[in-house]
Amino acid sequence: MSNTIHVPTMASLFAEGKQPEVLFxxxxxxxxxxxxxxxxxxxxxxxxxxxxxxxxxxxxxxxxGDPAKRSGNEFLFxxxxxxxxxxxxxxxxxxxxxxxxxxxxxxxxxxxxxxGTYEVVHHTQFLKDLLDTGKITIxxxxxxxxxxxxxxxxxLGRANNVYEAPRDLIRKLDAELVEMKSCKxxxxxxxxxxxxxxxxxxxxxxxxNIERTEQAIEVQPDIIAAGCPFCNTMMTDGVKxxxxxxxxxxxxxxxxxxxxxxx
Amino acid sequence: xxxxxxxxxxxxxxxxxxxxxxxxxxxLARNIQLGKxxxxxxxxxxxxTNMFKIAFGQTKMVVRPVSGFLHFIVYVxxxxxxxxxxxxIIDGIFGTHRIGLSVLPVGxxxxxxxxxxxxxxxxxxxxxxxxxxxxxxxxxxxxxxxxTGWPKNDANIILYFEVVLMCLFLMMNATDTSFQxxxxxxxxxxxIAPLFNGVSETxxxxxxxxxxxxxxxxxxxxxxxxxxxxHLHILLAFPNTYYGKLIPKGQLLNNEAVTKExxxxxxxxxxxxxxxxxxxxxxxxxxxxGASDVTDLxxxxxLNAYTCTECGRxxxxxxxxQTGKKLSPRKIMMDTRDRLEEVGKNIDANKGTFVPDGKQxxxxxxxxxxxxxxxxxxxxxxxxxxxxxxxxxxxxxxxYLVMEQSAAPSDLNNMMGNIENNGAxxxxxxxxxxxxxxxx
Ligand code: SF4
Ligand code: SF4
Numbered sequence: 094m095s096n097t098i099h100v101p102t103m104a105s106l107f108a109e110g111k112q113p114e115v116l117f118x119x120x121x122x123x124x125x126x127x128x129x130x131x132x133x134x135x136x137x138x139x140x141x142x143x144x145x146x147x148x149x150x151x152x153x154x155x156x157x158g159d160p161a162k163r164s165g166n167e168f169l170f171x172x173x174x175x176x177x178x179x180x181x182x183x184x185x186x187x188x189x190x191x192x193x194x195x196x197x198x199x200x201x202x203x204x205x206x207x208x209g210t211y212e213v214v215h216h217t218q219f220l221k222d223l224l225d226t227g228k229i230t231i232x233x234x235x236x237x238x239x240x241x242x243x244x245x246x247x248x249l250g251r252a253n254n255v256y257e258a259p260r261d262l263i264r265k266l267d268a269e270l271v272e273m274k275s276c277k278x279x280x281x282x283x284x285x286x287x288x289x290x291x292x293x294x295x296x297x298x299x300x301x302n303i304e305r306t307e308q309a310i311e312v313q314p315d316i317i318a319a320g321c322p323f324c325n326t327m328m329t330d331g332v333k334x335x336x337x338x339x340x341x342x343x344x345x346x347x348x349x350x351x352x353x354x355x356x
Numbered sequence: 357x358x359x360x361x362x363x364x365x366x367x368x369x370x371x372x373x374x375x376x377x378x379x380x381x382x383x384l385a386r387n388i389q390l391g392k393x394x395x396x397x398x399x400x401x402x403x404x405t406n407m408f409k410i411a412f413g414q415t416k417m418v419v420r421p422v423s424g425f426l427h428f429i430v431y432v433x434x435x436x437x438x439x440x441x442x443x444x445i446i447d448g449i450f451g452t453h454r455i456g457l458s459v460l461p462v463g464x465x466x467x468x469x470x471x472x473x474x475x476x477x478x479x480x481x482x483x484x485x486x487x488x489x490x491x492x493x494x495x496x497x498x499x500x501x502x503x504t505g506w507p508k509n510d511a512n513i514i515l516y517f518e519v520v521l522m523c524l525f526l527m528m529n530a531t532d533t534s535f536q537x538x539x540x541x542x543x544x545x546x547x548i549a550p551l552f553n554g555v556s557e558t559x560x561x562x563x564x565x566x567x568x569x570x571x572x573x574x575x576x577x578x579x580x581x582x583x584x585x586x587h588l589h590i591l592l593a594f595p596n597t598y599y600g601k602l603i604p605k606g607q608l609l610n611n612e613a614v615t616k617e618x619x620x621x622x623x624x625x626x627x628x629x630x631x632x633x634x635x636x637x638x639x640x641x642x643x644x645x646g647a648s649d650v651t652d653l654x655x656x657x658x659l660n661a662y663t664c665t666e667c668g669r670x671x672x673x674x675x676x677x678q679t680g681k682k683l684s685p686r687k688i689m690m691d692t693r694d695r696l697e698e699v700g701k702n703i704d705a706n707k708g709t710f711v712p713d714g715k716q717x718x719x720x721x722x723x724x725x726x727x728x729x730x731x732x733x734x735x736x737x738x739x740x741x742x743x744x745x746x747x748x749x750x751x752x753x754x755x756y757l758v759m760e761q762s763a764a765p766s767d768l769n770n771m772m773g774n775i776e777n778n779g780a781x782x783x784x785x786x787x788x789x790x791x792x793x794x795x796x
Contacts, residue, residue: 100793119789121780130792151790155779163732164768165646165754167611169775171618202607207615247733252606278738279419282675287732291781292767295729298680305675 129322178209233267245280306331373576391655466540600743646755670736
């Protein structure tokens with residue numbers, strides 16, 4: 094396992110008069126959450142291996158404002174958006190890739206109306222593209238015979254109709270892709286969206302992530318694949334709640350691919 | 357003179373039926389226009405396609421194959437059997453009998469009526485299965501808290517209506533001796549006719565007339581029942597799917613009034629005390645951010661409320677509802693309609709102006725607890741067979757709670773405080789955003 098990763102910042106490239114092809118928007122979870130940081134690194138390793146010209150904003154990145162907007166605080170959201178757009182436009186950013194479907198949705202759909210128009214892709218789409226253009230190859234070997242089920246993140250699937258890119262990648266792993274009873278456009282939420290991640294759930298008879306984890310366990314997977322740091326946390330907690338952490342792993346698509354390649 | 361009496365009676369009945377319906381349609385349009393103005397004139401081809409596919413073609417109904425198929429039968433039956441109503445109306449006005457026979461070859465007429473009879477039977481079967489699903493099998497989807505009282509009765513009443521109308525139609529054909537003698541098109545009614553063997557010609561004719569009159573009276577009653585029922589969707593599904601959301605489901609519209617304010621705050625060159633430019637409506641700060649009552653919603657959201665079929669597809673897919681939370685997107689739509697009706701009645705009772713009644717949608721109908729349980733997952737929007745967007749109402753009301761009342765749960769206030777202070781929902785310093793690169 095190589096542990097050295099190369100992560101240029103926009104500021105450093107700018108100082109050298111360089112412009113990367115794509116900006117990697119890391120997101121708050123990807124920057125600060127211990128579990129999500131692993132996803133961030135896995136993705137960077139793939140980017141490094143494929144020699145992708147990219148950079149991050151680093152300390153110039155700030156929350157997209159998604160959780161504020163979904164909480165109803167349009168003021169705070171727009172303040173965040175306008176500040177971020179100023180930075181992005183100053184660097185003349187054209188294309189953004191992000192490992193978080195919430196950042197993806199906000200940057201792609203809600204920033205243009207405030208003056209920030211970019212080509213925004215989710216990392217599963219980006220990876221699919223690297224694969225299609227031959228910039229990466231996926232060695233299936235490690236996952237042969239493993240059952241993998243994909244949990245559709247609401248903000249990637251229903252919100253933006255991206256269902257196939259992550260599945261295409263899983264198929265390349267020579268694994269057996271098994272679908273839960275609610276999948277794709279009928280996929281059940283993990284329970285984190287709409288700022289629920291940051292508050293206690295309302296009174297009910299169950300947690301949403303437990304319900305979803307039960308659906309996943311029904312199809313007896315070895316791995317629950319996710320494409321969102323928040324879903325990842327919720328499903329990981331769910332699997333622990335069901336005491337299945339020794340038999341079922343929760344992994345991001347980027348981690349699956351990095352692992353397949355021993356990155 | 358007496359011979360014209362039935363025609364006169366018919367015209368009076370028809371005028372009254374259609375007239376009362378027109379009054380209700382006017383009221384409906386007035387109520388919908390109580391919503392905020394939004395202009396929707398983009399992407400017309402896409403909108404027509406959506407209407408054609410979703411409302412006319414029922415594409416969203418097949419997601420649940422059993423109810424989708426049954427509903428399709430009732431829907432097709434309803435539309436096609438209505439062609440028969442055209443004949444009834446012409447006969448009624450001009451005092452003719454089965455005018456179709458004098459303009460169409462017997463074979464064609466028979467084919468048409470035969471089709472209607474078969475459809476009538478299929479509709480009967482479908483409606484009975486629907487009734488069993490609701491009342492015997494008691495599907496969970498039809499049993500939520502909001503489905504008691506009127507909504508429950510409404511659903512059954514309409515089923516009884518259909519049964520009676522279909523039976524009257526078949527009965528009318530079975531007791532029509534001249535039609536039976538044609539022996540063309542009486543595919544179903546020929547099996548009912550023998551039941552009346554031995555009944556005198558006059559009695560038979562009376563029964564036939566009775567069925568005929570009750571049939572048309574029933575249809576007019578049905579038409580006027582719509583306004584008070586979830587069955588308004590028969591009509592409103594068409595405009596509602598036309599005006600449905602076209603942008604990605606994840607995109608929530610940016611509040612333009614807020615944009616103005618934010619620009620003022622961020623841009624030092626803007627003079628905050630300058631008078632807004634003439635005619636620049638959006639520059640004026642709105643009286644309220646977000647929505648606390650139906651009049652704060654847009655007319656499309658109000659149209660949504662009247663269109664809701666109360667089918668509960670949204671609620672049965674809702675993660676919050678599935679895990680026992682109070683939130684039910686169907687209830688959000690039903691509450692909106694109920695409150696809108698209440699506001700409408702208030703206006704009617706007070707000569708055209710709304711007199712404050714100390715109530716509003718927020719609190720009196722929809723509680724904070726429901727609103728905060730939403731994960732904004734869009735499952736309800738995806739599930740709705742008639743393109744309703746319950747999430748947009750939830751979001752508008754959350755905006756009111758946060759921006760007007762600062763009434764967010766304290767955890768969310770902490771989260772927002774963090775974003776404001778350090779640019780992340782957690783209390784981490786923005787300067788530490790790159791630390792992950794050096795951690796093993
Ligand atoms: S968006 Fe909200 S109301 Fe709609 S299904 Fe999801 S949680 Fe339920
Ligand atoms: S909003 Fe749509 S899905 Fe929900 S009950 Fe009404 S018609 Fe059915």
